[in-house]
Structures are given as structure tokens and as C-alpha cells.
Amino acid sequence: MMFWFRKYKILATAILAILLLTPAKPRAEVRISPILQRIIPETSDRVKAGQVVSKPIPFVTRSDVVHLKLRIDNAVFKGMSVWVCDENNRRMLLARRNARCIGGNDAVGHYQLSAKPYGTGVNYLMFDNTRSLLLTKKIRYLLVLNTPLTSNMRQSLQGIFDRLSANIKRTFKAPPFGIFVRPCGEVNAFSSGRTGDITLCSELVLEAMFAKKGGMLTGIFFHELGHTLLNLWGDPNWHNERTADEFAAVVMILSGQQNAIQNWIRWYEANEDWVREAQIIVATKDLHPLNVQRISAIRDIQRYPSNYIPRWNRLIYPHLTDRELDRIITAPRRFENPRLAKMTLKGR
Numbered sequence: 333m334m335f336w337f338r339k340y341k342i343l344a345t346a347i348l349a350i351l352l353l354t355p356a357k358p359r360a361e362v363r364i365s366p367i368l369q370r371i372i373p374e375t376s377d378r379v380k381a382g383q384v385v386s387k388p389i390p391f392v393t394r395s396d397v398v399h400l401k402l403r404i405d406n407a408v409f410k411g412m413s414v415w416v417c418d419e420n421n422r423r424m425l426l427a428r429r430n431a432r433c434i435g436g437n438d439a440v441g442h443y444q445l446s447a448k449p450y451g452t453g454v455n456y457l458m459f460d461n462t463r464s465l466l467l468t469k470k471i472r473y474l475l476v477l478n479t480p481l482t483s484n485m486r487q488s489l490q491g492i493f494d495r496l497s498a499n500i501k502r503t504f505k506a507p508p509f510g511i512f513v514r515p516c517g518e519v520n521a522f523s524s525g526r527t528g529d530i531t532l533c534s535e536l537v538l539e540a541m542f543a544k545k546g547g548m549l550t551g552i553f554f555h556e557l558g559h560t561l562l563n564l565w566g567d568p569n570w571h572n573e574r575t576a577d578e579f580a581a582v583v584m585i586l587s588g589q590q591n592a593i594q595n596w597i598r599w600y601e602a603n604e605d606w607v608r609e610a611q612i613i614v615a616t617k618d619l620h621p622l623n624v625q626r627i628s629a630i631r632d633i634q635r636y637p638s639n640y641i642p643r644w645n646r647l648i649y650p651h652l653t654d655r656e657l658d659r660i661i662t663a664p665r666r667f668e669n670p671r672l673a674k675m676t677l678k679g680r
């Protein structure tokens with residue numbers, strides 16, 4: 333449990349950093365799913381004859397459930413044993429003594445196993461090829477972890493996103509929209525074209541949390557916020573992916589979050605594989621630019637903010653609340669335009 337709270341603190345700090353203004357009263361449109369899901373990407377491995385390969389399972393709480401999807405790729409003799417063991421029983425199994433683990437000797441071809449953590453300490457996934465005398469087993473596996481939130485965890489996440497939502501409302505004038513954190517089956521985030529609701533997939537939130545990459549989550553959230561606000565303001569460019577990235581970068585520069593931009597770029601760099609990206613674009617007709625293009629466009633805004641921010645100020649100011657325009661007039665930050673804010677306020 334301590335483990336969760338330590339990681340959770342990192343997330344809390346990251347999300348708090350994206351608040352635009354001082355905390356305000358919460359709105360009701362934030363929903364946190366009672367169960368968060370996380371996907372550990374597919375991994376391939378080779379288990380030699382007579383060998384046991386063990387991998388720690390990254391459980392967060394004692395109520396988690398892990399779902400293993402395993403594929404054994406050998407042409408023949410596709411069988412092996414698969415177990416979930418706690419530390420003590422892992423040692424027993426490795427010493428070929430009687431171990432009490434969950435699983436069985438019947439993993440063949442496509443195999444699935446679900447388990448909760450048991451015993452004390454770390455749990456391990458054990459790929460056991462000791463029944464084979466000669467054959468190395470070629471395996472590919474994917475883990476899906478479901479974490480039911482305790483009411484404390486849920487309330488804390490709710491509080492963070494309530495404050496975020498309230499601060500957006502205090503900054504921008506727009507019809508109300510929801511912010512949802514829920515499992516989607518993929519590491520992603522969406523802005524609904526119909527309602528403007530923003531969904532942050534729990535897979536993405538948990539990946540940011542475990543990789544300590546709050547900045548990447550900030551960038552992705554503001555990208556979705558860009559789609560949402562431009563959409564709700566009736567801007568014809570709301571659907572444009574590059575425009576949404578530009579909105580995110582501009583808002584992050586204006587609120588002094590250069591470090592978060594760096595983290596965001598690093599996440600794109602880590603996922604850079606133009607061949608795979610192009611295949612996805614062709615298969616799904618997706619409109620996102622390649623990561624290499626996104627990185628270069630964001631870097632250009634960082635390098636030459638004056639080429640971008642004054643234009644964005646002209647677009648955004650008519651949609652700022654009186655209170656935010658007032659703040660720009662009285663306490664302008666770098667690249668803000670108090671004269672334009674004054675004119676905008678006067679014209680209301």
C-alpha cells in the first residue's frame with residue numbers, strides 16, 4: 333500500500349503542476365473509474381530446456397488482479413508450465429521442491445491465467461520449462477493489471493482532477509465538459525467531438541505514474557484540452573492534431589512548464605518508430621503526424637515562442653474569463669499581452 337502512495341504522490345505532484353491558477357471550488361463533471369487498468373506491453377522471451385524464467389509482477393495493491401495472455405510460438409511441443417508464486421514458493425520451485433503456486437502444467441499454444449497477489453512480498457510469474465529435455469520454448473506474453481481503487485485513492489484522484497477542472501473553468505469560457513479517468517484497453521487519451529469530454533485512459537495515467545513522467549501526461553492532457561476548447565469555441569481547426577499540439581505547447585510555455593514539455597517530447601522520442609507509426613496511420617487512417625514531426629513542431633515553438641504566442645493570444649483572449657483577463661492586466665506573465673487583455677475586456 334505504501335508503494336502505491338509513494339507512486340501516487342508523484343502523480344499528484346505532476347497533476348497539480350498543470351493547474352493553471354489557484355485552487356477553486358470543484359465541479360461535478362469529473363469521474364474516476366473505481367477500477368484502473370494497466371497494460372504491460374507484450375514481451376518476448378526464450379526459456380531453455382530445464383530452465384525456469386521468473387518475472388516480478390508489478391502489483392500495486394493486494395486487491396489487484398493480473399491477467400496473463402501467453403503465446404508459445406514453437407512449431408511443435410507447445411506445452412510448458414506457468415505459475416504465479418510468492419517469494420518463498422518461488423525459491424521452493426527453483427530448488428525443485430514442493431511449491432504452492434497458482435497455475436499449472438497445461439499451458440499450450442495460447443494460454444491465459446488470472447491471479448491475485450498472495451503470500452507476502454513480491455509475486456512472480458514463472459515460466460517453467462523443466463519438463464522439456466531439449467526444446468527451448470519461444471514465448472510472447474502480455475500482462476493486464478486491474479487495480480480496484482480504495483475509497484481513499486479514488487477520493488484523492490477525484491480531488492486532483494476536480495481542482496484541475498475548476499481551474500480550467502476559471503480560466504476559459506466554454507460550455508461545461510467532463511474529465512474522465514477510466515480503462516480503455518490502450519495507452520491513450522481522447523476528446524469527444526460531440527461533447528468535448530476528455531477521457532484519460534487509466535493505462536496512460538498509470539504508465540505516466542510508474543515511469544515518473546508527469547510532464548508527458550500534462551502535454552497529452554493539454555493536447556486534448558486544445559481539441560476540446562477549440563471545438564467548443566467553434567474553431568474549424570479543432571480537429572487538427574498539429575493545432576492541438578501547438579495549443580498544448582503554448583499553454584505550457586505561458587504557465588512556465590518548460591520541464592513538462594521536455595518530458596512530453598521524451599515520451600514521443602521513446603515511442604518513435606516511423607515504420608510502425610506509418611503502418612498504423614495507413615491501417616487506421618489516423619491523422620496524427622509522425623512522432624518525429626510532432627517533436628520538431630513542438631521544439632520550434634520552444635525555440636521561437638514569439639512566432640506563435642502572439643497569434644494564440646489573439647485567438648484565446650476572447651474566450652478567457654473576465655477574471656483571467658484581469659489577472660493578465662494586473663500581473664502579466666512572460667509573452668502575455670496586457671494591452672490586448674484590456675481591449676478585450678473593454679469590448680465586453
Ligand SMILES: [Zn+2]
Binds near residue numbers: 555559573576
Ligand atoms: Zn489529438
